[in-house]
Amino acid sequence: MPKIVDEQTREATRQRILRVAASEFARLGFEQTNINLIAEQAGIGKGTIYLYFENKRTLFLEMLRFIAQAHLREIRAALGAGDSLRQRLEALFLAFVRLAEQESDSFHVFMSALYGVNRIFQQEAAALLREYVAAIAHLLAESRACGAMNVSELEASALMVLSVTESYVLAARVLGYPASVLASQAGAVADFVLHGLGTSDSHAGEREQGK
Amino acid sequence: MPKIVDEQTREATRQRILRVAASEFARLGFEQTNINLIAEQAGIGKGTIYLYFENKRTLFLEMLRFIAQAHLREIRAALGAGDSLRQRLEALFLAFVRLAEQESDSFHVFMSALYGVNRIFQQEAAALLREYVAAIAHLLAESRACGAMNVSELEASALMVLSVTESYVLAARVLGYPASVLASQAGAVADFVLHGLGTSDSHAGEREQGK
Amino acid sequence: MPKIVDEQTREATRQRILRVAASEFARLGFEQTNINLIAEQAGIGKGTIYLYFENKRTLFLEMLRFIAQAHLREIRAALGAGDSLRQRLEALFLAFVRLAEQESDSFHVFMSALYGVNRIFQQEAAALLREYVAAIAHLLAESRACGAMNVSELEASALMVLSVTESYVLAARVLGYPASVLASQAGAVADFVLHGLGTSDSHAGEREQGK
Amino acid sequence: MPKIVDEQTREATRQRILRVAASEFARLGFEQTNINLIAEQAGIGKGTIYLYFENKRTLFLEMLRFIAQAHLREIRAALGAGDSLRQRLEALFLAFVRLAEQESDSFHVFMSALYGVNRIFQQEAAALLREYVAAIAHLLAESRACGAMNVSELEASALMVLSVTESYVLAARVLGYPASVLASQAGAVADFVLHGLGTSDSHAGEREQGK
DNA sequence: TATGAATGAGATTTCATTCAT
DNA sequence: AATGAATGAAATCTCATTCAT
Structure with a gap:
């Protein structure tokens, strides 16, 4: 054929x-x-x-979707990786560190689209962001500690988690933090999130680290 | 003459x-x-x-500094506003909400510069980011709860605080959250930060709100 | 395809x-x-x-070479035309008269480049001038009367010949001499050069004209 | 006052x-x-x-006249300097060498105007050229050897003299001849002219130099 | 008379897109 | 389907000149 x-x-x-x-x-x-x-x-x-x-704009848009799918695959893999919430948060953070390090091109493109001026591009990037948040919200919902949250609280929490992971990584990189230093902060960030969310899981997490 | x-x-x-x-x-x-x-x-x-x-590039750069100064003034005012750490964190968050709402132009420009491709612009934006972080780190250092931190831990914490405030606000806006909803989350975000940092001040903060 | x-x-x-x-x-x-x-x-x-x-400058430069080749072809044809030195000098002079008349555009461009301020253009024009001088020097060297000259004398002589032909024509035209008048001076100019060079050929030349 | x-x-x-x-x-x-x-x-x-x-063009024009006067003064001084025709021709040549060396700016401007594209400038430069020619023609007329020439022959001869002096110097300089080498050719050029004109004075000139 | 801030026409060059082959 | 020669819109920046002071 x-x-x-x-x-x-x-x-x-x-x-x-x-x-x-x-x-x-x-x-x-x-x-x-x-x-x-x-x-x-x-x-x-x-x-x-x-x-x-069709044209330059369409090419950009499809390229954006192309890299978005790849990112999302990594994020989902990270969120499904460990056993405890803490481990998964660490994995999420480390996934962002790796992406920012090795796929910095894609990240640049994504951030430019997200905060750039072209509305069409922004909407597309926002759609991806929404999927990130949804994936994290799903993770939190599974965790018994957040069971009591309503949907909007859950989403807000997920967005906070995303901010302290993704945006933290991006900002840190712009400020010149090397990937190795960032990677070493995974535990601290996970703890910050767990304490922030007020989950009992957090203490278990700290115990796991032998603190 | x-x-x-x-x-x-x-x-x-x-x-x-x-x-x-x-x-x-x-x-x-x-x-x-x-x-x-x-x-x-x-x-x-x-x-x-x-x-x-001198030219278009210079105009952009000076415009960037111009809005940066204005933002920084607001941030500093917010950080020096209340009595407790919690109040100041809330004020910081609300300042970002207000800026993102009323000065969304400036925010767009700033984010584009920070994550865009022009290195000169990026450096300028990063310098502002550094000042944000420094201001927050200063706030944390003053608070007795963080007295034990070393400098790099302090900076990392400040960066986390910035992520959960500024980036949270920006991401939320891209996702379509109205300013009013965001404003109502100030307390929750402040709590998230306080718990995350593990300060005893956090409980006092919650009591102040009558929880 | x-x-x-x-x-x-x-x-x-x-x-x-x-x-x-x-x-x-x-x-x-x-x-x-x-x-x-x-x-x-x-x-x-x-x-x-x-x-x-590639750009305006390159276009000018290539145009300069383009007309230079055309001129040089004419000059070489003139220098190889007649039998005696005198005839060839006359032919050279008449070639310049014709070029200045019919290709005055090219001449303008060439002179502007030669005495203008752009070094790149000047070098290109000077290279052509050098070829002119070389062609005339070759002619003089062939003539038995100049056999005794060394190389630098030969070149100086060639430059004099060029001056009394090309520059004479150009200056005359700027002063308003019509081409017909100039053409009628070919013999006189050739004699001037021959006498100036002190060749025995000169008298033969004059005899040929029946003087 | x-x-x-x-x-x-x-x-x-x-x-x-x-x-x-x-x-x-x-x-x-x-x-x-x-x-x-x-x-x-x-x-x-x-x-x-x-x-x-009045404007840029006028400034250029008046500047052209300004330097033209200075040049003409030098030329006239040279032509009135020595005793014999030969000496005066040498002085003329040397004057051009000196001007081309020390006042190359002025020469550039003059040549650009003469062979450039601006008709107004060209006319002004041509007027100066005419004065040069007139001064040389006057010199030739005084010399007994040219007494038999009619006016137009005289002018043509003067133009030839000018070509072999001024244009020779300019072309030589474009080709890279240093002023010192040029200066040493003064005698040869003078002889070239004298022989070319066919004056009996020429031999006297050569004798004067002890040849 | 002297000044210099303000003006705006003007031209090179780039590059997304078209379309004949 | 694939190509790449051709197109022309578009925008930054310069600088001669004006004119209010």
């Missing part, structure tokens, strides 16, 4: 474009990024890119 | 340009913002803007 | 741009010449010109 | 502007020269320059 081969080639080209685009958009920002250069680096013709993406 | 130009007139023009620039840069981003339009809206000629600012 | 563009079409466009550029640069000088107008007159889009030439 | 003092001050300012202008126009060309910078260097206000010269 030649159709499938073609389809595979097509998808491979699409992914190649998206990966190059992510790197370029992260490096230069939306405006300064040159579509023609993306085509060149992806090994295709200038015009070909328009057979895959 | 040279034309004696009022120093006040000059400063007034400068401020007018900065204010228009802040609004335009926030609305359109650095690249899309048109210098000519800024001049027009400021009621001056196209070339006149270059008598006040 | 890529668009197969005729190499001939490309070269034709290139030449069309160069010809229009020569005329415009000659008419208005480097600074006052408008790239947009060149594109328009060449029947292409504004941006297209940059597919052929 | 305060009027005279004012008049002197005014003239001094005028000359200062002209001198600065000559240097700037020579260095940068007409278009690239910045009037405001000239004012600054002349120690006056931007607007003041317009009290002395």
Whole structure:
């Protein structure tokens, strides 16, 4: 079936474009990024890119979704990793540290979209943020300590957790903290969150660390 | 005899340009913002803007400092406002809510600079961030509960506090939380922080609120 | 399949741009010449010109080389034309008269580059001047009368010959001499040079003219 | 009489502007020269320059006349210096060498005007050229050897002399000849001219040099 | 007379997008 | 489907000149 081969080639080209685009958009920002250069680096013709993406804006948007899916996969893996809430919070924090370190391009793009000026981009980024929050809220809901919360309290708590993990990591990096130092703070951040949430689990967590 | 130009007139023009620039840069981003339009809206000629600012980049940078000073003043006022640590944390949170609501332009510009791609802008924004952190660290240091912390623990704690206040507010706004809802969460956030920091002050704080 | 563009079409466009550029640069000088107008007159889009030439400066430089080659071809043809030294000097002079008359654009451009302020242009023009001098020096060296000269004397002589031909023609034209009058002076100039060089050929030359 | 003092001050300012202008126009060309910078260097206000010269073009023109007068004074002095025709031709050549060396700014400006694209400037420069030619023609007419020439022959001869002196010097300098080498060629050039003109004076000239 | 702040026309160059092949 | 030559809109910044003081 030649159709499938073609389809595979097509998808491979699409992914190649998206990966190059992510790197370029992260490096230069939306405006300064040159579509023609993306085509060149992806090994295709200038015009070909328009057979895959309607225009520059659409390319950016789809690239945003592309990296968002990858991030979300990591976050979910981290949240499902350990046994205790504390372990999962640590894993979440460390996932952000790793992403900020190794996928800083993607992070740049994401933050630029989230707090940048283009409303379309912002909405897309906000959708991803919502999924983050939902995943964390789900985690908290499972934990017996938060059982009494109503939905909006739960969401607010999840957002606080996200702030003290993701935003903390990003801000720390902008301020020049090396990844190694950040990684060593995972326990402290987890404790901060657990105490902040007022869960009994927190003390167990501290005991686990031998404090 | 040279034309004696009022120093006040000059400063007034400068401020007018900065204010228009802040609004335009926030609305359109650095690249899309048109210098000519800024001049027009400021009621001056196209070339006149270059008598006040060397070029577009410099204008952006000075505008960034301009709004940074204004923000910092508010933050410092909030941090010096109440009696207890809890009151001050609430005031800090509410200050961010107010800024995000009423000066959302400035916030946009600041976040774009902080997480955008222009290193010069990023450094400038990071410098402001550092001042935020320093101000909060100073507050924590004053509080007896944190007396035992060393400097780097203090800074990390301050950064956590900033994350759960500023970033929380920004993320919440992107997710569509109205300012009124945010404002009502001031107490909860303050508690989260106090518990997280593990201060005895926290219980006093809760009592003050009659819980 | 890529668009197969005729190499001939490309070269034709290139030449069309160069010809229009020569005329415009000659008419208005480097600074006052408008790239947009060149594109328009060449029947292409504004941006297209940059597919052929990197920038305005490069266009000027290549245009300079373009006309330089054409001039040099004519000069060499003139110097290889007649039998006697005298005939060749006359042919040289007449070639300059013709060039100054029919290709005054090119001459303007060349002189502006030679005595203008742009060092890059000056160097390029000087390189052409050097080729002129070399061609004349070669002619003199072949003539038995100059056999005794050393290299630097030969070059100095060649430069004198060039001065009394090219510069004479240019100065005369600036002073308003019509081409016809100039043409009638070819013999006198040739004699001036021959006598000046002190060649025995000179008298033969005069005899040929029946003096 | 305060009027005279004012008049002197005014003239001094005028000359200062002209001198600065000559240097700037020579260095940068007409278009690239910045009037405001000239004012600054002349120690006056931007607007003041317009009290002395109508506009940039007029300033250039008057500057051209200013340096032309200076050159012409030197040329005339050279032509009236020695006893024999040969000595005067040598003096003329050496005057050009000195001017090209020490007043290369002025020469640049003059040549740019003469062969540049601005007709107004060209006419002014041509007028000076005409005065050069007239001065040389006068010299030749005085010499008994040229007594038989008619006016147009005389002018053509003068133009040839000018070409082999002035243009020779300029071309030589563009080609990189140092002034010292040029100066040493004065005798050879004078001989070239004398032989070229076919004057009996030439042999006397050579004898004078002890050849 | 002298000043210099203010003005705005003007031109090069970039790059997303089109479309003939 | 793929290509890349061609297009032209758009924007920063300079600087000659004006004019209020």
